[in-house]
Amino acid sequence: MKRFALFCFFLSLFFIAAAPVTAAEEGREASGPQDTLIVAGTIVNSQGKPIKEVAVHFYVNGVKVELEEEVSTSKAGRYEAELFLPRGTLPGARVEIEAGKPAYKTTERVALANVLKEKTDDAGNVSYLAHHGFTLQRAITPAFWIATLVLLVVYALIAFELMHRTLAAFLGASVLLFITYLVGTFNSDYVILTFEDAMHAIDMNVIFLLMAMMMIVGILKKTGVFQWMAYKAYQLAKGNVYALASILMVITAVASAFLDNVTTMLLIIPVTIEIALTLKIDPVAFLMPEVFASNVGGTATLIGDPPNIMIGSYAKLSFVDFVQNLSVICAIGLVFSLVYFIFLYKKDYLKAQVGDVQTMIAHLREEYKITNKTLLIQGGITMGIVIALFIAHGALHMEPSIAAMVGAAVLMAISRVDIVEMIEHEIEWPTLIFFIMLFIVVAGAEESGLIQVIAEWVKDMSQGSLVAAILMILWVSAIASAFIDNIPFTATMLPIVAYLNTVIPGAEHGILWWALALGACLGGNGTMIGASANVVTVGMAERAGYHISFMKYIKIAAIPTLITIILCTFWLLVVEI
Structure with missing residues (x-):
């Protein structure tokens, strides 16, 4: 056995020794002293963004140089090549370079200028250096x-x-x-x-953040805390329907800022319908103000609305950035919304049959009480730590998804909730898969050049004016998000706004991100399909027997949506600039 092993070992050495030498190696060994040219550079698109995987070719006196490996750019758009040429070829030869990639126009051959002699070694080999950068133009393919x-x-x-x-x-x-x-x-x-x-x-920061928050909220649901909050709202209002509507809107807005607006509506709608039926008024008179408040409140933070999660992850904006720039205008919008809807539904609230307030409070206290105090304490502490990590994640250089994931994992471990049940019933897999596939669709539009074409159009229309760019992004986002889901619209706008931030003076401070967030989140209030929370609310109301048509929704929500966008316009132009 040992002899056979030795035989195999020496046989392998023989084949290695007899292996053919590559053309480049043979040339280097046989030709003696030679010239070595090292060429490096960066290739970018018309917006100055690096382009990866661009093939780069070299020609000497019109003849293509065959290299051992094809030269292409890195993710940073950089390339570097080492050309071995016969001694004396440089500096007199004409060295040309060309670059190309699908969806881009292949450059014409460009002669290298400023080929600099670096050194001559003891064997007579001479080294030269050259640098050449390209700007590739998009091709409509x-x-x-x-x-x-x-x-x-x-x-x-x-x-x-x-x-x-x-x-x-x-x-x-x-x-x-x-x-x-x-x-x-x-x-x-x-x-x-x-x-x-x-x-x-695929932005896994967005996917993991959503998944982890769904798990945390799923555990908190088991405590009955959200229904208990609705009961406390009725108790605090003491039978005053106007106060009750206002308190429910505030609770919905605040909960949406720290959970997300879809989850908040899923939890509060059943309780709201029961309270409305007890008061013998149309539940829509409570549900419409609540869903509007959920979108306004969700706009204020990084985790409150899916478009904000996408913007924050793409632009590397922190939880604190969102609160500092959006919370005040969202609070103003909430106050306006509260006043508007109270006047709008004044007649409905006047019809309420309050009856025995104390009996109703006693009923709600018994029906909606905390079912698991230990789990509530565990979940409350965990949620507080997660929010604290959200606030500090910029200083820690930690993605928000990490904070949410560790919170969800620890809470699952200490609460001993069945993880299989949680994964099967609490995580909205259709939503997560939607995000994953949407990222791919938008990436296809970006790789093929569509996003760049749109970005150039917006830049040309704004004529380099920051005010014009703010107005365009805010209002186009608001109008578009009212009629198409604001999630795919936001995904499309991310690379466009990123480009505008680099070419419009004054935009580098990030104001265009806030214009996009306000337009996409608040514009989604305009119609029943503009935001996911709207769709959920209409669907649950329908199942309870209260139909909200497309036109009825617009009739109720269009005016407050328009006014909140006008408020945002003044805020961005007067306060943020």
């Missing part, structure tokens, strides 16, 4: 049109509710990848998005 069509179709399917939004995004992402590998393999003009790029496009 079939990939551009396919990505544009897929994005529009996905939007249409979501906006007109022709298909579940998760399925629409899933279908769009699948089509983009399928075309890339089926047709793009034979024609690079059809390369839209590679699988690797698709994986990098």
Whole structure:
């Protein structure tokens, strides 16, 4: 056995020794002294953003230089190549460079200038250095049109509710990848998005943050604390329906800021309907003010509304950044909303049959009490720590999702809640999958050049004016988010706003991010499909027997939505600039 092993060992050495030398190595060994040219540079797009995986080729006196490995740019858009040339080729030879990538125009060959001699070693080899950067221009290829069509179709399917939004995004992402590998393999003009790029496009900070917060809220639901809060609201109002409506709006807004508006509405709607039926008034008179307040309150923080989570993760904005820049205007918007809806539903509230307030309070106290005080204490402490970590995550250089994940994991461990039940029933997997697939669809639009085209158009329309850019982003976001789900719209706008921040004077401080957040979150109040919380509210009201039509929703919500956006306009132009 040992002899056989020795035989195999020496045989492998023989094959290694006899292995052929590559052309480049053979040239280096046989030619003796030679010139070495090291070329480096950065390749960017027209917005100055680095472009990765750009193929770079070199020509000497019109002949292409064959290299051992193809030279391409890194994620930072940088490339570096080492060319071995016969001795005496430089500096007299004409050295040219060209670069190309699908969805971009291949550059014409450009002669390298300023080829500098660095040193000559003892063997007579001479080293030269050169630097050359490129700006690649977008090419309108079939990939551009396919990505544009897929994005529009996905939007249409979501906006007109022709298909579940998760399925629409899933279908769009699948089509983009399928075309890339089926047709793009034979024609690079059809390369839209590679699988690797698709994986990098998924913002796992957003996914993990949403998932962890769903788990925390799912555990807190088991304590009955949210229903208890509704009972306390009625007790505090002491039978005054106007005060009750105001307190319910405030509770909904505050809860939405620290949980999320969808979860808040899911928890408060059943209790609200029961209270309204007891008072013998239309539950819609409470539900519409509440869902409006949930969107206003959710706008104030990083975790209150999905668009804010996306903006914060993309722009690296902290929990404190959102509170500092948005909480005051959201509080102003909440006060206005409160006054508006009380006047709007004044007649409904006057019809309320309050009856025996003390009997009602006693009934609610018995019906909606804390069911698990130990779990509530555990969940309350954990939630407090998570929020503290949200506030400090900028100083800790820690992603918000990490704070939420550790909170969810520790709370699950100490509460001994069944994790299988939690994963199956409390985590909204359709929502998470929707986000994942949407990131891929938007990445396809970005890789093919559509996002850059839109960004250039917005820049040209604003003519470099910060005021014009703020107005455009705020109002376009508000109008668009009223008629299509604000989540896909926000995903599309992220790279556009990021580009505008770099080219419009004064935008570098981030005011355009706040314009996008306010427009997307508050504009979603305008129609029943503008925000996920609206859809949930309308659906639960429908199941309870109270139909809210599309036009009825607009009739109720359009004016307060318009006024809150006007308030945001003054806030951004007067206070934030």
